[in-house]
Amino acid sequence: MKHTKHFLFIIIATILVTIFQSCKAPKDKQADKPLPNIVLINVDDLGWKDLGFMGSEYYETPNLDILAKEGMIFYNAYAGAANCAPSRACLLSGLNTPRHGVYTVSPSDRGNPKTRKLVPIKNTKHLNDSLYTLPQMLKSAGYVTGSFGKWHVGNDPKKQGIDINVGGSDRGNPGSGGYFSPYKIDNITNGPKGEYLTDRLTQEAISFIEKQKDTTFFLYLPFYTVHTPIMGKEELIAKYKDKKGSNGQNRPDYAAMVASMDENVGKLLTAIKETGLEKNTMVIFTSDNGGIRAISEQNPLRAGKGSYYEGGIRVPMLVKWPGKIQPNSRSMDRVVNLDIYPTLQQIVNPPKKAPLLDGKDLTPIFNKQAAAQRDLFFHFPVYLQKYSGIEDGGRDPLFRTRPGSVIISGDWKLHEYFEDGALELYNLKSDPGEANNITEQNPDKTKELHDKLIAWRNKMNAPVPTVKNREYDATFEQTRIMQQGKEE
Known part of the structure; x- marks a missing residue:
């Protein structure tokens, strides 16, 4: 009899536990749902049409062309400014230039003084440390943050929300001859003589992924390439010397830099797949401003880097987010890099949010909902x-x-x-x-x-x-x- 009572007690207890857990299941499932890893690739001075999926017939970007098919291409994407320092300040602060005061790469009174009618507004060189950056917001949501490449909005990325920094400081370019080791940038050790900087930064980024695969991470990969000096690998330059140029795009050395960048994006994406993280990793690819017109034309767009005509501010942009963005998606909505911060904040819902942002959440566009009309300034x-x-x-x-x-x-x-x-x-x-x-x-x-x-x-x-x-x-x-x- 005692055994029977004990057996009945076990059955009833099991049923009650099952019912209790079943009632809690939706809440637990939501709580246990992992936030996506975020990879943000920001190429320096890459023009709107410097990629195969954007229409170039000269540059070859097979890895990015595949990535474009796996996500959403934004054909009307803009940088927050026409040159690197202010654009990156907009991206990382989520604020338009009048709010942070970074308008250019200092000083603001550039050009011959006899040709300037006005005294320009004084430029702010770096983001003020009081501003709540994108990496800081993600850290508050539990992300481990890493930056591999050009920072340019402060002297020390670690004071602005970055846990692991390789190659980032206030420097805006790799210096004369600086794409091959020994390097001239900060916060990086030299590799073997002749090692290519774009390869090295990608290797460091892949190492970060492998070490952080069991965490939730934000990987910022702001390549120094394709900023001047134009320096590609000799074997790739030789390849493009035999290829006919097209529509204002005809420099083999620049094409070699684009090809190396694409190759390394491919290596990074392969590493994400091999570590089993692809399904829960969002990848954003863009450029900090338009390309230099004398190096690569963006026809039919006018002008290039530094100009507020379309060639200076229109940039390539694509986003891949498995299960959230349908492959082969296209958007003609006008978006700007100011939108990346509020979009990621909406997704991760951090305990500490930015007090003010100037961009818009893009998740409705990811879901192919009609975007509300807004003006860009x-x-x-x-x-x-x-x-x-x-x-x-x-x-x-x-x-x-x-x-x-x-x-x-x-x-x-x-x-x-x-x-x-x-x-x-x-x-x-x-x-x-x-x-x-x-x-x-x-x-x-x-x-x-x-x-x-x-x-x-x-x-x-x-x-x-x-x-x-x-x-x-x-x-x-x-x-x-x-x-x-x-x-x-």
Whole structure:
């Protein structure tokens, strides 16, 4: 009898435990659901059309072409700014340039002083340590963070949310001859003589993945490539010397750098698969700004790095997130690198969130929901001189950009220049090359966008340069413009 009672007790207890666990199952399942590992690849100075999946017929990027098929391509993606320091500051802070004050690679008074009509706004070199960065936000959600490559928004990435740093400091390029070991960047040990920097950074990133495979990690891979100096591997340069160029893309040494970058992205993706992490890893690929026009043209887009015409701010971007983004997805929505921070914050739901972000959550677009219409704004109250001896496709041959602001609203784009108050209006759908200024034909649209731009600047407390430069010499400037025109 005692045995029977004991047996019945065990059965009843088992049933009760099962019922209790079954009632708790949904909550436990949600709590135990792992957050995705996040890999953010940010290539330096890679143009919008410098990849096979974006339409290049000269560069070969087989690994990225496969990745593009596995995720979503954003054909209308923008950098937060037209050159590296401000764009990276936007990406890592989630804030537009007037909020963090990083407008360019210091100083802000670049170019011949006799050709500048205004005294530019003083530039902030680095992100202020008080700003809550993307890596810090992810750390609050339990992520282990690693950065492998160019940091450029502070002296020490470890003070801005990075646990493991290889190669990152305030440096903006690898230095003369610096793509081959012995290296000239900080926080890296030299490899064997002749080791290629892009290979090394990827090896370090793969080692990070292998060590952190049982954690949840954020891997930031900001390659120094394809920034100048243009230095590719000799065997790849030789390969492209035998290939015919196409549509303004014809440099074998630059093609070799693109090929090495693609090869290393392939190595990284293979490592993620081999460690069994692919299904729970989000991969984001983009560039920090447009490409240098003299090295690689982005036709039909106008101009290149440093310009706020489309060639300077439009960038390639794709996102792969297995189970969340359908393969072979395409988006024509206008997005900006400011959107990456709020998107990741929405996904990881950290205990400590950023108090303010200027971008938008992209997860509805991942789910193919219609994106809410919003305007994009760019502010550049400083000067950026032209590349020596190069026709950059800018407004004049002396500067890639003079002080001004830009708004993109739907298919319309308005430029405002502070020196002379000039306005330029373009319809990007019919004129992606910004060749025909149609302000006179569209006075109402011009006023509408200009009013929006002014209202945005007021809201952001965006500084506008108004002090005249006493060194400015109109005769000297016109002489220099004529001389440059003859040279080019």
